[in-house]
Every structure is written in C-alpha cells, then in structure tokens.
Amino acid sequence: MRSASWPSSGAASLIALVLVALISLLIAAKLGGSLSEYFGQPAVLGELLAGIALGALPLAGVHSFTFVAHDPVVTVLAELGVILLLFEVGLSTRLADLMKVGGSAFLVATVGVVVPMLLGYLAGWWLLPASHPFVPLFLGASLCATSVGITARVLKDMDRVQTAEGQIILGAAVIDDVMGLLVLAVLVGLVGGSTTSTGLTAATVTAKAVGFIVGSLVLGRWLAPTAFGVVSRLHGKGVVFTFALVTCFVFAWLANLVDLAPIVGAFAAGLVLEGVPFDRLLPEGDRLEDLLLPLSTVLVPIFFVHMGLQVNLSELAGGSILLALVLTGAAIVGKQACALAVVTRDADRLTVGLGMIPRGEVGLIFAGMGLNLKVGGKPLLGAGEFAALVAMVLLTTVLTPPLLRWHLAHVPTQRLS
Amino acid sequence: MRSASWPSSGAASLIALVLVALISLLIAAKLGGSLSEYFGQPAVLGELLAGIALGALPLAGVHSFTFVAHDPVVTVLAELGVILLLFEVGLSTRLADLMKVGGSAFLVATVGVVVPMLLGYLAGWWLLPASHPFVPLFLGASLCATSVGITARVLKDMDRVQTAEGQIILGAAVIDDVMGLLVLAVLVGLVGGSTTSTGLTAATVTAKAVGFIVGSLVLGRWLAPTAFGVVSRLHGKGVVFTFALVTCFVFAWLANLVDLAPIVGAFAAGLVLEGVPFDRLLPEGDRLEDLLLPLSTVLVPIFFVHMGLQVNLSELAGGSILLALVLTGAAIVGKQACALAVVTRDADRLTVGLGMIPRGEVGLIFAGMGLNLKVGGKPLLGAGEFAALVAMVLLTTVLTPPLLRWHLAHVPTQRLS
Numbered sequence: 001m002r003s004a005s006w007p008s009s010g011a012a013s014l015i016a017l018v019l020v021a022l023i024s025l026l027i028a029a030k031l032g033g034s035l036s037e038y039f040g041q042p043a044v045l046g047e048l049l050a051g052i053a054l055g056a057l058p059l060a061g062v063h064s065f066t067f068v069a070h071d072p073v074v075t076v077l078a079e080l081g082v083i084l085l086l087f088e089v090g091l092s093t094r095l096a097d098l099m100k101v102g103g104s105a106f107l108v109a110t111v112g113v114v115v116p117m118l119l120g121y122l123a124g125w126w127l128l129p130a131s132h133p134f135v136p137l138f139l140g141a142s143l144c145a146t147s148v149g150i151t152a153r154v155l156k157d158m159d160r161v162q163t164a165e166g167q168i169i170l171g172a173a174v175i176d177d178v179m180g181l182l183v184l185a186v187l188v189g190l191v192g193g194s195t196t197s198t199g200l201t202a203a204t205v206t207a208k209a210v211g212f213i214v215g216s217l218v219l220g221r222w223l224a225p226t227a228f229g230v231v232s233r234l235h236g237k238g239v240v241f242t243f244a245l246v247t248c249f250v251f252a253w254l255a256n257l258v259d260l261a262p263i264v265g266a267f268a269a270g271l272v273l274e275g276v277p278f279d280r281l282l283p284e285g286d287r288l289e290d291l292l293l294p295l296s297t298v299l300v301p302i303f304f305v306h307m308g309l310q311v312n313l314s315e316l317a318g319g320s321i322l323l324a325l326v327l328t329g330a331a332i333v334g335k336q337a338c339a340l341a342v343v344t345r346d347a348d349r350l351t352v353g354l355g356m357i358p359r360g361e362v363g364l365i366f367a368g369m370g371l372n373l374k375v376g377g378k379p380l381l382g383a384g385e386f387a388a389l390v391a392m393v394l395l396t397t398v399l400t401p402p403l404l405r406w407h408l409a410h411v412p413t414q415r416l417s
Numbered sequence: 418m419r420s421a422s423w424p425s426s427g428a429a430s431l432i433a434l435v436l437v438a439l440i441s442l443l444i445a446a447k448l449g450g451s452l453s454e455y456f457g458q459p460a461v462l463g464e465l466l467a468g469i470a471l472g473a474l475p476l477a478g479v480h481s482f483t484f485v486a487h488d489p490v491v492t493v494l495a496e497l498g499v500i501l502l503l504f505e506v507g508l509s510t511r512l513a514d515l516m517k518v519g520g521s522a523f524l525v526a527t528v529g530v531v532v533p534m535l536l537g538y539l540a541g542w543w544l545l546p547a548s549h550p551f552v553p554l555f556l557g558a559s560l561c562a563t564s565v566g567i568t569a570r571v572l573k574d575m576d577r578v579q580t581a582e583g584q585i586i587l588g589a590a591v592i593d594d595v596m597g598l599l600v601l602a603v604l605v606g607l608v609g610g611s612t613t614s615t616g617l618t619a620a621t622v623t624a625k626a627v628g629f630i631v632g633s634l635v636l637g638r639w640l641a642p643t644a645f646g647v648v649s650r651l652h653g654k655g656v657v658f659t660f661a662l663v664t665c666f667v668f669a670w671l672a673n674l675v676d677l678a679p680i681v682g683a684f685a686a687g688l689v690l691e692g693v694p695f696d697r698l699l700p701e702g703d704r705l706e707d708l709l710l711p712l713s714t715v716l717v718p719i720f721f722v723h724m725g726l727q728v729n730l731s732e733l734a735g736g737s738i739l740l741a742l743v744l745t746g747a748a749i750v751g752k753q754a755c756a757l758a759v760v761t762r763d764a765d766r767l768t769v770g771l772g773m774i775p776r777g778e779v780g781l782i783f784a785g786m787g788l789n790l791k792v793g794g795k796p797l798l799g800a801g802e803f804a805a806l807v808a809m810v811l812l813t814t815v816l817t818p819p820l821l822r823w824h825l826a827h828v829p830t831q832r833l834s
Contacts, residue, residue: 019666080435252432297655
C-alpha cells in the first residue's frame, strides 16, 4: 500500500515537508480567520495576521516553520489559490456590467497610477534630498500598482462583486496591471540608460497585454460555448468541471506569457466562462461555483496566510518611521484621488477609493528590485528606504479589510441589473 | 492586479511551468479516461496509458513535457491526489467491517508476501544461475508489495469498497505495507552484512508501524468526535471541512514519520473520521464526501497520469523478454495464492487475487535500489534485470483495471451489513 514515496527517499521527505506546511497554514488560516470574524472583522485580516505571526516565529527562536514561506510547492499552491479566487470572481462578473463601468474603471486606474506616483516622488524628494534622482522615482513607482486579491476577497465574502463599485475596482485592477507593466518597462529602461529602446519596449509590452485581454475575451466568448458543448459529450466523471479549470489555467498561463499577472488571465477566464450555460452541461444539480468552493476554501486562505508569511518584521527595524508614515499616507491619499475619477452615477466613491488601497506583494517586488538595481555601483535603495516600503505595504494591506468592511456596512448593496 | 509573480521573476516561471504541467496532465487524464470508458474499460486504465504516451513523447523527438514527470510540485500534487483517494476510501469503510475480515486480510497479506517472493526467487535462481545470491532475493522482494492505489480506484469507481472482497484487499494492503517495511529492513541489513542489528531494526520498524496503526485508530476514534464538536463551534466558512483535511494530512504525515506510506495514514484518517457525525457538523445539506469530490476529481487522475509518466519505455529495451514474462507470471500467480487464503465466507476469492496484482511504483523503487546497491563493487542488478522488473510493474499495473472490471461485472455486489 505504497505510493511514490519510500522510507528516506527524496519524494518521502518532500511530501512530509509539504504536509507540515499545509497543516500549519490551514490551521493558522482557520484559527486566524475565525478569531477575526469573532471580532467582527473580515476573515482575510485574520489570515494575514496569522501569516505575519507565523513569519515572526524566528524572532521568538522558533525556526521550524521558516521553510514554509519560501518552499516552492507551497508558493505554487498559494498562487493557485489566488488564481482560483479571481476565477471565481470573474465567473460572478458579467462582461456587460464591466463594460458599463469601463469609463470609470479606466479613469480610476489612470488616476490611481499617476497620483500615488507623484505623491511618492514628492515624499522622496522632500525626505531624501541627498539621494540619486532615481530613488524618489522608484518610491513613487512602488506606490502605483494595486494588489486586487485582498479587495476581491472582501467583496466576494460580503457579496459585493456585482455592484457598480465592485466592477469599477475589478476593471481598474486589470487596467492597472497593464499600466504597471508600462511603468516597469520605462523605469528599467531609464535605469539602463537607453531611451529609444525604452519607448519601443513600452509600446510592445502594452500592445501584447492589451492584445491578450481583448483577444482572449472576444475569442473566448465566441468559442467557449461550442467548445464546452463538445467537451460535455465526453464520457467520464467531472469532465466539464475539469475543463473549466483547464480553461482557467490556460488563460492564467497565457497572461503570464505576455508578462501580465496570472490572476488577470484567471479573471478573464471567469468572464469568458460566465457566458457558458453550465447549468445545462453539468450533471443535474451541480453548479460550477459550488464545485469550485471546496477547492477555493482550502487554497484561497493558504494564499493570504502565505502573503502574511512574506512579511519579515525584522526588515522593519532600522527604517525611518517618518518615511514609512509619509509613504503610507501618500499610498492611501493617492488612491483616494481615484474616488474623484468615478464617473458612474450612483457608484459609491469612497468604496472605490478604499478598495484600491492595498499594495500587497507588488510594492515588495518593486522594493526588492530597488535593493538589487545598482546605480553608480551602489544599490538604488538603502535598507532604510526598503524598510519604509515594507511598512507601507504591510499597513495598506492590513488596513484595507477592516476599513472596507466598516464602510460597506453603511453602503446599501445595489446590484447592477 | 498582481500576485506574487512578476515578469521573469523566479515565481513567475515556476507557476508557468506548473500551469503547463497541470493543463497537459488534466487534458491527458480526461481524454484518456474518456476514451477508456468509451471502450468499456475503467477510466484509470486510460489515465495510465495517457501518462505512458506522454512519457514516450521524447522517443518521438518531443521533449517539451519531459519536466512534468520529475517536477517536484507536480509530484507532490500527484501524491496529494492518492492521499485524498485513500482518505475517501477510508471514509466509506467502517472499522467494524474491516475487523470482521481481519483474519482473511492478515492471511492474504502474508501469503501475498511469501509466495511471490518465493516464486521471484526461484525465477532468478532458474534464469540467472551465474548471478550473486542476492540477485534472486532482490527480484523476489520486488514482487512482494502491493500498490493499492489502482485497485482502490477501481473498487471506488465500481462502488465495491463496502464488499467483503473490498475490505479484505484494503486490510491486506495496510498489513502488506508493514510487511514490506520488514522485508526492506531485512534486505538492507543483509546487503550491509550485519545480522544482529538487522533483527533489531526489523523489530523496531515493525513495532513503530503497528504502534502507529493501532494507536491512531484507537486514539482517533476516541478523540475525533469531541475534537470536531469543538471545531464546529469556530466561526467562518469551511472550518469543519478544512479540519477534516488537516486530520488526513496529519495522519499521512505521522505514517510517513514511522516509515509507512502516507496513504496508509490517509486511509486510517478516513477510518477515524467515518465515526464523526459530519451530517450534524457540516452546514445544512453538505456531505463530507461531496465536498471532497471536486478536489479528488482533479487530483486523483493527476496521480495516475503521473504514475504512467514514470514508465520509461526506453528502459524496457535490452531486457530479457523471458525474464520479464516469468517475473510477471510469478507476480500474478503469486498473488492468486492469496485467493486461497481468504477464510471469510461468501467472499469472492478471485476478486481478492486480482485486486492484489498491481505492483506500481513499489516494484520500481525496489528495482531502482537494486541498481544503486553495490555488491563486490558491482551494481546488484544489471540493466537487463532492471528492465525486466520495469516490464513486470508495467504489465501488472495495466492489466489489473480491465481484469478486475471484467471479473466484477460477473460478481454480484454484496455489501457488508
């Protein structure tokens, strides 16, 4: 009664490590989430804090779980979790609704990139006057991209995906990802010193990303009903459900191929499959959303605990508290400017502003790049600037769930019809 | 809208690889399974053959999927698949039923270890007279352990888990795993040349394994209802379901800790949780089995395609066809002797004999060890003996699903009451 593992073989120790990781992440997720809900807070806040607590164990001398944060298998499982989350959110989004708020989404995304970048630049210029001119630019860029996972989770848990505000945030997040690519291309080009190729790269990057989004939606909506009609005629259990997941994975992979986040692809897959009549294709009584639920119940919280685990509290030491607070303020205020860009009638502006706050891993990735990029032989960002960016990411990520929940409790749910 | 991945970062390329692997494994699984069912064969046969076909692509010059067979993330996902399968099988097994056939299970396991070992030894002694005395011993040992995944899958798909034959096979497989450990300990001790420590090791190994099985069942059955009563009072979605999975993972990990296969632990977890009244603890209308279904629908076929992928057809080249056929015959005939050991009244003997045939990865692992162990400076097994063992594993694994399905179609289902 043996599977691929055997005493002290490599596979056996690998599965043991992953089992320990899954056990600790799942227990942390459910205890954290449960405690958080007990205090009237969103489960996702508890999951993040549980992750941060697990990540801080080495500070208390416990190193047994250190591997969990960086284990590739766990990282991939967490990534699959957020892919599933955005797939589910896409499935409950109608493309027509998203189009209806397209203008607002575009304006919100644009303002949400430009204003925080400007404020971040000014903060750097003010507090780090002696630094290389690229430093304020990098700080600004770190503030521009939204990490939509947190907000999508709160919207989904509070059943607000199908509101005008929900749709604006999701649409803006997709556009934001394309703009983030653009900012990255320009920035890397600038640091590299070439301006002609930078323009070309930026144009290519944008064309590929926009081409993927438009192409996948148009082709997908056109082909998916026929394709799933064929698939539903195959023999065997769970064929339609499996091919729905395969579609999600294919779109996530294609998005990754054009340098977009896999979750943008998963969201697009959801939008595409929303148009497939699964109620007729799945066995009697099954709904695609219900079949996905057990998968996402396990994998989605793993993503958020894992996100919390990435926070290294010791990195906060030695950071300038003033710089951290100013950057956090710039990050929050900058995204509130988005609220002013909402042109959809009856949409609640503050919900959109609050929903755009989290920076999540994006800011961390920018910060990490700043640590690695060298200008004149020296790292672009010092340990102090890096710590301030980490604090900004932590604060924006952890503040959003309670703020959004508190505010949404006062806003009536108005579904788009 | 970005998650942990970013253009050309390590995480981005890792998730891309895993997505490609999942896409190809899932499509192969569903096409293979569907085609197999179309021809009246079990889905698992099609999944195995699809895996073998994918694994043979390099022979046709296509190397794009070579990484799938050995990617650690995919390996772990496959392993989680078979863990879930045995957990499900355990959940639909009543401990009382298993006890009822305990005598048969023990005899079947014992005969199923001793007779194939003896036949394998004789085959080696007859066909390889000039080889080191350890070689026939190793060939014999490679024939002794049953790989229960295949049979469990066929029994589950044909709804025969709860029959006397099903219970005998499952019980025998657990006992078989303990005996396999014993054989391994003795063999490694013999090759190492120490006989006193071998006896001690064998005793320790057995005591730990038996201690885990008895201890986990007794403690688990006693504590689980209370523990899940507490867990069900926690806030939040999917808490009870998640803790059921956590229990499965904890047992799998503990089993691995005492050198048993993780699936023995998962099966034990299922047996323990079968005694928990989930119909009262889960939200209205949810059944634990139904919640597990979407997870297992995706992960279980991944295990079997992945198992097929491990077959390297080029390893068959250069093997002695006679040795391969004799070993396969010994493997099949040896396990049919088990049928004679069934003492339970009304149990179908041939079902038990056929169900014990598959050797799966276990034989491969023994064969691999034989390739690595050196006796007098030379590898214990040559390429020819290794190839013959691979052929034996392939044939026993692939023949079982159709044989078992064909036979079960003529045997009435008699549930244990």
